Amino acid sequence: MLTVNAFSLSLGDKTLIKELSFKIADGQVLSIMGPSGIGKSSLLHFLSGSLSSNLTTTGEAFLNDEALQTKSTQDRKVGLLQQMPLLFPHMSIIENLLFAIPADINKAERITMAQNALEKLGIPDKASALPKELSGGQQARVALLRTLLSQPDYLLLDEPFSKLDPALRRDVRAFVLNEIRQANIPALLVTHDPEDAKAMEGECLELGRE
């Protein structure tokens, strides 16, 4: 359960977000919509702990009743997925996946986990391919699985579908929702596209409407 209480965001003396509160249950996706510049991405940065210093925020965030703000980014166990898949171009697909699997798991099991992920994607033969050899849709899916393999406690999605072909989007959305449900963690999606929000079958908040 990810809880945000009375979150406000301002840039200088301009208030962007005022007193926003929500709760996201495990395995659920909350969508947040609104025009650009409203502070959607800043909300994600607030939750992931990488907010730039010229923005001021108030409010609290909890993960299963544990306060998040007091923790540094690396202690938060947060997964973030952005527009760009950000697969490391100099590592093969399986190396990208292995990179995310925690190091305390033994080697054989790590390889099995990565190979299972490849099976799930239907590309077991692409294990030692480089990211650029995959299609955009495949890259997006690999990026999601890589993030989930790092075993995050909550997931933040920053318009992860906007760079994909419209035809691909439907498949990738369904894939993402399915994976989040299986991982059973709360997820927050930020988007422009009402279709994205609808596909996530969860609550939807619209910012910037009085």
Next chain:
Amino acid sequence: MPLKHAKWITGIITLLLIFPIVIGLVGTLLPAFAYFPPLGEYSISLVPWRNLFAQGEFYASLKLTLITGIAAPLLALWFALSLLAWGYQRPFFTKVEAALSPILAIPHAAIAIGLLFLLSPSGWLVRLFSPWLTGFDRPPNWITVQDPYGVSLILALVIKEMPYLLFVMLATMRSIKARESLQVGQALGYSRFTLWRKVLIPQLYPIIRLPIFIVVAFSLTVVDLALVIGPNTPSTLAVTLLRWFNDPDLSMRLMASAGAISLMLVIVVVLAGWELAHLLFSKLTRAERSNGKRFGLTDSLLRLGVVLGLLALLNAFLALALLPIWSLARRWRFPDALPSQWTWDNIDRATPLLIELTSNTLTIALIATLLACVISLVMLETKRRSYSTDHGKQHVFDWLIYVPILLPQIGFLFGLHVLLIYLNLNGDLCAIIALHLMYVLPYVYLTLKGPYLAYEEEYLLQANRLNHRPWRNYVLVKIAMLKPAIFTAFAIGFSVSIAQYLPTLIAGEGRYSTLTTEAVAQAASGDRKQVGSMAMLQAFFPIMVFWLAQFIPPRWTKWRLKFKKAFNTGLIEKDKMC
């Protein structure tokens, strides 16, 4: 880089950069006013200056320095602009671009020695036309190289500087939207050269002003090139000063220091004059730019520049080709165009010496360049952080890094030498490496700067979210992704180190010779076979490293994965069976 205390690190590096500069300057300035404790001179006076101004040689040398130091950059700039205007975006020009980096990589002493082989009265050019055209069956007693006007020195400087300027210009083409401007202009009916004259060159100049300044300062102060191919008695001021500094009569040092200070003033005056001339020139041509004429008479100036520029490039390649020929020649009598007998003997005979020189050269170059790469990464990381907090502000490194390149090595290095003696480091390998580092670091830093600051930091941030090992991720993700830039910077730094003459000579005090110091020392002695071998090796290593720097990075990942596959197949198969 998960650096802590970035502010402190910036401060320490700044001090480390400033310290040798200040010591070098003070160590030159004080002796120039007769304060020189090592010789028991404690009173400030103007005697060194009076002695300097009483020397006829000073004026003759100064005149030569001004002629060569102004003519060479002017010609190099003219040729480089012409070649660019002529070839930019044409298919064949990519070949010229590819040929640039080897010439850039080759130490200037090697090119000068090649030119000596090519242009001297008994050189290849005269041989090629003898005796069938010239009727010579022995070398004519013309003065072609080391001529008293410095023409051959100017040629050598142009050959070294034109490729550098061309390289710098090509790198700026995108930022001034050259392709788009040319398309628009040509649609308006302007000729190619006119467009360059009226539209592109005026935009280009302010961006490449600093590289031009570097070239001017280099031309005014160069020592090794001038020793090999420059005029003697009088020589250029830098060479005359070197002789005074090395004079057994130690009091000559005071006069030499005054000379070194005046050389610094000459650089300032020439650069100021250069800028003034540019200002006047752009005032004069401003009206002409918008007069609507689609062609102009001065276009042919660019056309002429193309021909001369190509000739200079051709000279450079011939000069380089002659180095291995000389080192493999057994008998090569005068009018023959090629040796009549070939042999490995020259190289065999020189092998012990060559091995010693090569190992010295490579040790110094590798250590200095590796250090420069690491320091550059730390400097760029601290700069990147300050970049994200206070935007657009000039970082202290951005101008400080140019100081060692712009200051004349002569004088300045002798000032540092005094410090080395105090520290009991004179003649020590560490001292040579430290001085090399001072000249390698700026080039490595400047080469890395663009790619490092342009790096998409999100990759590293994502890596740190996926697993929390910041140092490991910095190396495995950021450094690994910046591999091409780091390899190129390494190659450039390496070639800068190989080319260093004065720093090696002054810090090493002759105890450590490198390919460069030995080739320059022997260039005049006349054993062309041995000098050819040294110059060839001197050119070989930088070209090799440049080639590797281009060749390895794009293939690295493929090789790594192949290697891993061959090594790991068993493991993965076993896993599948479990």
